[in-house]
Amino acid sequence: MSRGRVSLLLLAVTLAALLIACAPTEKEAYKRQFFSLGTLIEISLWDVDDERAAKAVRRVEEIVNDAHQRWHAWEPSEITALNTAIAEGQSLTLSPATIAALRRARELAAASGQLFNPAIGRLIALWGFHSDEPPHGPPPTQAAIDALLAQAPDMDALWIEGLHAGSNNPAVQLDLGAFAKGYTVDLAIAALRELGIENAIVNAGGDLRAIGSHGKRPWSIGIRQPADHSEGGILASIETHGDEAVFTSGDYERFFYFEGRRYHHILDPRDGFPARQVISVTAIGADGATADAAVTGLFVAGPDHWQEVAQRMGITQVMMIDTDMRIYMTAEMARRVHFEIAPPAGVFIAGESPRETR
Amino acid sequence: MKRGDYFIVLGALIALPWLYLTYWSGSAPGTQALIVDGSGHELTLALTMDRQVEIAGPLGASVIEIHDGKARFVSSPCTGKLCIHAGWLSASGTVAACLPNRVSLTITGHHARWDSINF
Numbered sequence: 502m503s504r505g506r507v508s509l510l511l512l513a514v515t516l517a518a519l520l521i522a523c524a525p526t527e528k529e530a531y532k533r534q535f536f537s538l539g540t541l542i543e544i545s546l547w548d549v550d551d552e553r554a555a556k557a558v559r560r561v562e563e564i565v566n567d568a569h570q571r572w573h574a575w576e577p578s579e580i581t582a583l584n585t586a587i588a589e590g591q592s593l594t595l596s597p598a599t600i601a602a603l604r605r606a607r608e609l610a611a612a613s614g615q616l617f618n619p620a621i622g623r624l625i626a627l628w629g630f631h632s633d634e635p636p637h638g639p640p641p642t643q644a645a646i647d648a649l650l651a652q653a654p655d656m657d658a659l660w661i662e663g664l665h666a667g668s669n670n671p672a673v674q675l676d677l678g679a680f681a682k683g684y685t686v687d688l689a690i691a692a693l694r695e696l697g698i699e700n701a702i703v704n705a706g707g708d709l710r711a712i713g714s715h716g717k718r719p720w721s722i723g724i725r726q727p728a729d730h731s732e733g734g735i736l737a738s739i740e741t742h743g744d745e746a747v748f749t750s751g752d753y754e755r756f757f758y759f760e761g762r763r764y765h766h767i768l769d770p771r772d773g774f775p776a777r778q779v780i781s782v783t784a785i786g787a788d789g790a791t792a793d794a795a796v797t798g799l800f801v802a803g804p805d806h807w808q809e810v811a812q813r814m815g816i817t818q819v820m821m822i823d824t825d826m827r828i829y830m831t832a833e834m835a836r837r838v839h840f841e842i843a844p845p846a847g848v849f850i851a852g853e854s855p856r857e858t859r
Numbered sequence: 860m861k862r863g864d865y866f867i868v869l870g871a872l873i874a875l876p877w878l879y880l881t882y883w884s885g886s887a888p889g890t891q892a893l894i895v896d897g898s899g900h901e902l903t904l905a906l907t908m909d910r911q912v913e914i915a916g917p918l919g920a921s922v923i924e925i926h927d928g929k930a931r932f933v934s935s936p937c938t939g940k941l942c943i944h945a946g947w948l949s950a951s952g953t954v955a956a957c958l959p960n961r962v963s964l965t966i967t968g969h970h971a972r973w974d975s976i977n978f
Contacts, residue, residue: 529967534963536897536961541956541963635938702975709977711974722974723973725977725978735973
């Protein structure tokens with residue numbers, strides 16, 4: 502072979518080797534999963550040695566299991582004990598952890614205009630959602646719903662003094678289902694930081710908070726297409742920056758069919774029925790508790806009023822999908838979201854309406 | 860340059876797209892199925908070997924099938940059957956779970972396109 506050919510061959514081989522060597526064969530994040538809080542918890546850690554990672558996962562597991570035991574809505578917990586006390590006109594002494602959670606839930610309920618209302622536990626039970634398995638129906642009667650709503654249970658009726666809590670409204674029955682995951686994810690992230698971990702994702706059943714990054718690149722989050730559990734069903738993706746919570750509430754998470762009609766678990770506290778018009782809401786917030794409560798409040802508010810609720814709750818990044826698959830977003834969210842598939846219906850950016858973008 | 864030199868350069872140019880797709884593209888198929896049960900036991904199975912496994916949970920056995928580089932829940936003793944409706948999984952990072960029976964199935968391997976899935 503001539504020297505020229507050898508040089509060219511070497512050049513080609515070198516280029517190919519460089520292409521392979523420089524490829525992003527990055528190491529994988531440390532990942533562990535466990536079941537708690539009625540869902541699958543996944544911890545992702547970046548740049549942490551296995552020993553510290555295992556210790557961190559154990560700590561998160563303790564925190565999540567503790568939350569599960571303290572705040573479960575129907576298995577014996579501090580919350581069910583408080584509910585029993587309230588129904589009997591009594592108050593109860595609770596742990597500082599539960600008092601802190603209740604104070605936070607009460608603040609968020611007020612901020613949402615009680616659209617996120619964790620005092621409607623009795624209504625949720627009436628619909629049959631106080632079970633690990635979906636209800637079979639039938640839905641409750643209008644009379645039963647009206648009787649409950651007439652007693653107007655909300656978080657303003659919950660009083661807290663020191664470690665004591667109670668309510669003068671015996672219809673107040675707490676269910677932290679739309680809040681506990683977010684609040685617990687925050688506790689888990691705080692614990693990871695105490696252990697010196699700065700790059701992590703804590704994902705509780707699809708709702709997550711991410712801190713730091715995956716090395717030189719940001720964490721990348723896929724947002725699943727609502728109602729599509731098939732594998733290709735990633736609708737959009739976002740990259741997180743610094744410390745952000747990404748939460749979604751969807752009508753596909755818990756539901757039942759009765760006589761051909763579908764009933765889901767996100768109840769509108771104003772009329773006592775599953776909220777209509779929306780199939781999912783995704784919000785990016787600074788913390789899990791706010792994002793969790795917000796997606797419920799926004800879901801209930803619906804396409805006509807979500808912007809007011811978002812403003813009151815201090816949430817600037819929202820994506821809502823209605824039952825016709827139209828996507829509504831804040832301008833700030835629109836800048837973050839990268840669609841992985843063509844949106845099936847229109848995309849409407851708040852403040853830029855009525856322009857429709859495809 | 861002689862004719863042979865051109866062939867070498869041509870060969871390198873043809874190889875480039877293949878190398879790019881192989882080493883640089885976003886979401887490659889996963890290589891393994893990670894199955895976790897309610898007790899935290901982990902089972903990792905290669906997606907290259909077809910088989911069915913039964914995973915015991917509090918409600919009974921969930922059956923997971925691996926076939927042709929994909930994995931799915933075939934049956935599970937839950938009411939909702941969301942795990943089964945998830946269908947075949949093959950892309951790295953995708954997850955299906957039977958919450959009532961506490962069994963999860965995650966596809967793992969290199970080039971996971973997303974670090975975590977929100978839903």
